[in-house]
Amino acid sequence: MSKTLQILAIIGSAQSNSSNESIVTALAAMLHPHKLTIFPDLKSLPHFDPEQSVQHPPESVQLLRTQIEQADGIIICSPEYIFSIPSGLKNVFEWCVATTVFSDKPTGIITASASGQKAHEELQLILKTLMARFTSDTTLLIPGVKGKVNEAGDITDTATKDALQIFSRQFLHLLS
Numbered sequence: 001m002s003k004t005l006q007i008l009a010i011i012g013s014a015q016s017n018s019s020n021e022s023i024v025t026a027l028a029a030m031l032h033p034h035k036l037t038i039f040p041d042l043k044s045l046p047h048f049d050p051e052q053s054v055q056h057p058p059e060s061v062q063l064l065r066t067q068i069e070q071a072d073g074i075i076i077c078s079p080e081y082i083f084s085i086p087s088g089l090k091n092v093f094e095w096c097v098a099t100t101v102f103s104d105k106p107t108g109i110i111t112a113s114a115s116g117q118k119a120h121e122e123l124q125l126i127l128k129t130l131m132a133r134f135t136s137d138t139t140l141l142i143p144g145v146k147g148k149v150n151e152a153g154d155i156t157d158t159a160t161k162d163a164l165q166i167f168s169r170q171f172l173h174l175l176s
Contacts, residue, residue, distance in 0.1 A: 004034055005034040005035070005172075005175055007075060008073075009024045009028075009038045009039065009074075009075040009076075010039045010042075010077070011038060011039070011042075012077065012079060012085055013078065013086065014042070014086055019148075019149045020079055020145075021153070023077050023142065023155070023164070024038060025153060027164060030164060042088035042089065042091070044060045045064065045091055045092065046061075048094035053094075064096075065095070065096060068102065071105070072175055073105070073106040073108070073174070074105055074108070076107065076108070076110065078110070078123065079111070079113040079116070079119070079145075080111060080114070083118040084122060085119045085123055090126075096130060100131075102127065104131060105132050106138075107127055108134065108139070108171040109123050109140070110140045110142065110167070112145040113142075113143065114143065114144065114145075116142065116143050116145075117141065120141045124139060134174070135170070137174075138171050140164070142163070
């Protein structure tokens with residue numbers, strides 16, 4: 001693969017400096033020399049409004065859709081909030097459902113939380129509905145993430161580092 005790939009990461013956490021951000025930062029190093037850009041702020045998106053979605057989407061939504069469309073691949077990394085995905089991340093998907101920006105888009109799905117199983121299942125269902133392209137090898141559940149990332153944001157768990165390495169290789173394979 002000679003081309004530098006453009007990868008967009010969307011972090012579902014509402015908290016800055018989250019464990020999910022640490023996971024994506026570690027992934028960026030593993031995916032080097034490809035360029036991983038983090039969508040800057042889920043909070044910039046207004047609440048979903050179906051009346052605006054097709055005809056007059058807000059500028060921040062248009063920017064998000066363009067970034068997804070132009071990316072060679074997408075990585076979603078999210079915690080689980082109350083056995084579901086965070087509302088800000090759900091809002092992203094709602095703004096995109098009336099488009100084809102996720103259709104056949106190579107996608108990696110990471111759920112990093114205390115448990116995460118329900119959110120992980122939900123993310124896969126939503127992304128399948130949006131027709132994103134992913135495999136079981138480009139999905140990763142990291143339960144107990146707080147005990148695997150230290151306060152500096154470093155991944156301290158060897159098994160998690162190894163799983164991320166495998167995930168990154170499989171994700172790049174999906175892009176080829």
